[in-house]
Amino acid sequence: MKYLCSEKLVKEYERRGKTFRAVDDVDIQINKGEFIIITGESGSGKTTLLNLLLGLTKPESGTVLFDGEDISTIDDKRLSEIRNEKIKYIPQGDSLLTSLTVRENILFPYVIGGKEEPPKERLIELAEKLGIKDLLDVYPSELSGGEMRRVTIARAVINKPAVIIADEPTGNLDRDNTSKVMEIFKDISGEGTAVVVVTHQRETLDYASKVLNMSHGRLAPENR
Amino acid sequence: MLAALIGSYALFVGSVLKGSLNNGMTRMQERMGADLMIVPESSEVKARNILLTGEPEFFYMDISVAQALHDIEGVECATSQFYFTSLSSDCCSTRVQLIAYDPDTDFVIDPWIDERITDEVEKGSVIIGSEVTPLPDGKVKFYGSEYPVAGKLGETATGLDHSVFMTRDTMHEILSDAKEKGYQFINPEDDGAFVSTVLIRVSENADITGIEKEIYGKAEGIKFIETDKLINDLSVKLGSVDRLINVTLTVLLVFSFVTMILFFSVIFHERKKEFAILRILGMSSSKICFSSLTEGLIIGAAGGAAGLLAGILTVFPFNRLIENSLDVPYLMSPLPVVILYGLLGVAVTVLFSSLASFLSTLSLSHAETYYTMRAGE
Incomplete structure (x- = not known):
């Protein structure tokens, strides 16, 4: 079942007076339960592609369809609803709200969406699975890099979205924490959520059901 | 919040001062009553001080001045008053202006008295201005004798708020007491021969300069002393104070x-990343604008309330000091108006x-989240 796809997606930037294509004619299909890893050199357009898929930036041409809706043209309210409920993004670096506790950070999408919070058991179960159960009442400033990543993942998966898009989720993590995070993504995809991960770490490629490579804005299957 | 405090404080204090x-x-214009005031040549400044x-x-001056007004065309009515003082010693309640008026001819004090006091003013009693405080027994004491208020x-x-008013009979008693205590203003037996001022109301369209001549x-x-000119002078002065306040x-x-x-630009610039995270989590740009607006509203309300409190602590305790230092008629606006100024x-x-x-949020909410996120990192 196709959740998210793009057709002939193009994004251009100006640099020193010259226009270049960060994303060049990209077609991608993301299906239910699929675990896709996108690799590629720095500056190859991976992050830009993710932002296009999330509707966080507009393409020059092409379309991004989610469940039949073109998210590059729908209004901000509807797009925000989709980001709140269906497509979750884990950006590079830390993205926790520092004034909220871990528990509040994980549940914050429900506050934004004005939705009823999930049962307490769901939060505890998830926190236990991610190894952050004892950290629910602490603030992000007290967490390590790996713990922050896991909290961000908990925030993304708590409401069982259709798609999770993660940009370098294991950057700056040691081998042990990297494995933990990738295992979590694999488990989530096994539950039916499509997962798209951008990474430089080639040792993680085995977790994916599909590996794509991005080079000079173009996306192609990885030769392995 | 400090800026909001300053804004609210300035508006409240400024409005109260102007009002x-x-x-x-x-109120002064309403209470002047007379168009012309005749005073001794050397006492113009003193008369202005009283007012x-x-x-x-x-x-004082000879009563013949009052008699000279007979048959002058344009003089609608005239009345005389006598000004003297009490002392700030044991013999008197306080040092105030004592003003004797003639109820038979008066057209300045009487309407004002009638407006506030419905009972007949008995002989030997006095009427006090708003700023005069009687003794605990409700009387005032001048030169050893007490007079019911x-x-x-x-x-x-006006200065009349610090004055005590009486008829000529009462004045005669006070002058006699004063003489006994060694303070002689005029010989009490001659009090009918002197006046301090003659107040004149002229007919409509009368030539005031001609009357003066x-x-x-x-x-x-x-x-x-022409009251119109006096008020004009004060208006000019008031205009300067008003301009300064404006x-x-x-x-x-x-x-x-x-x-x-x-403040908001700097704060929101520093919170770019936070706004980007909120967008990623599914908050719409209109919700972010609304949330920022609410923040601004709370900060404005808190600062405004603090400014209002500071304004109240300035205006009310220092009301008298402000009144004295401005040197123009100053009368605190009624409480409902002051409350209105505060709310404003x-x-x-x-x-x-x-x-x-x-x-400050508008530019952020229109920017693409991707760029806001990168700018905030």
């Missing part, structure tokens, strides 16, 4: 608004603050 000055001027500052003064007059924003021809050693108010309000815009100050500050936060 009280206008109130004072209006404007309430500084007790004593001066028949009533207290309303505020006028005619009186000058009949009486010597006198000076005229300029200060404008500067403070502009400062407050600009500071708020700068807080409302404007809340508006400023909300507008400043909204303007």
Whole structure:
């Protein structure tokens, strides 16, 4: 079942007076339960592609369809609803709200969406699975890099979205924490959520059901 | 919040000052009653002091001045008053201006008394101005004798608020007591021969300059105080004070608004990443704008309330000091009006603050989240 796809997606930037294509004619299909890893050199357009898929930036041409809706043209309210409920993004670096506790950070999408919070058991179960159960009442400033990543993942998966898009989720993590995070993504995809991960770490490629490579804005299957 | 405090404080204090000055001027105009005031040539400043500052003064002239007004065309009515003072020693309640008026001819004090005091003013009793405080037993003491207070007059924003009014009979008693204590203003037996001022109301369209000339021809050693001119002089002075308040108010309000815009711009710039995270989590740009607007509203309301409190702590305890230092009629506006000024100050500050936060968020909410996120990192 196709959740998210793009057709002939193009994004251009100006640099020193010259226009270049960060994303060049990209077609991608993301299906239910699929675990896709996108690799590629720095500056190859991976992050830009993710932002296009999330509707966080507009393409020059092409379309991004989610469940039949073109998210590059729908209004901000509807797009925000989709980001709140269906497509979750884990950006590079830390993205926790520092004034909220871990528990509040994980549940914050429900506050934004004005939705009823999930049962307490769901939060505890998830926190236990991610190894952050004892950290629910602490603030992000007290967490390590790996713990922050896991909290961000908990925030993304708590409401069982259709798609999770993660940009370098294991950057700056040691081998042990990297494995933990990738295992979590694999488990989530096994539950039916499509997962798209951008990474430089080639040792993680085995977790994916599909590996794509991005080079000079173009996306192609990885030769392995 | 400090900017909101300054804005609200400036608006409240400025409005109260402006309102009280206008109130004072209006009340003074209402209470002047006479068009012309004849005083001894050397006592013009003293007469002005009595009217404007309430500084007790004593001066007199021969009653023939009053008699010289007979048959002068344009004089509608005239009455005389006698000014003398009490002392700030044990013999007297306090040092105030004592004013004897003639109930038979009076057209200045009587209407004012009638307005406030419904009972007949008995012989030997006095009427006190709004700023005069009687003894605990409700009487006032002058030169050893106590006089019942028949009533207290309303505020006028003039020196008359610090005066005590009486008929000539009572004046005679006080002058006799004063003489006994060794303070002789005039010989009590001669009190019918002197007046301090003659107050004149002229007919409509009468030529005031012509009337003055005619009186000058009949009486010597006198000076005229035209109440219109006196009020005009005060209006000019009031205009200067008003301009000063307006300029200060404008500067403070502009400062407050600009500071708020700068504050919110800097704060929101530093929170770019936070806004981007909120967008990623599914908050719409309109919700972010609304949330910022609410923040601005809360900051404006808190600062505005603090400014209002600071304003209240300035205006009320220092009311007398302000009144004395401004040197123009100043009468605190009625409480409902002051409350209105306070609400206006807080409302404007809340508006400023909300507008400043909204303007600062506007550019952020229109930028693509991808760029906001990168700019915030």
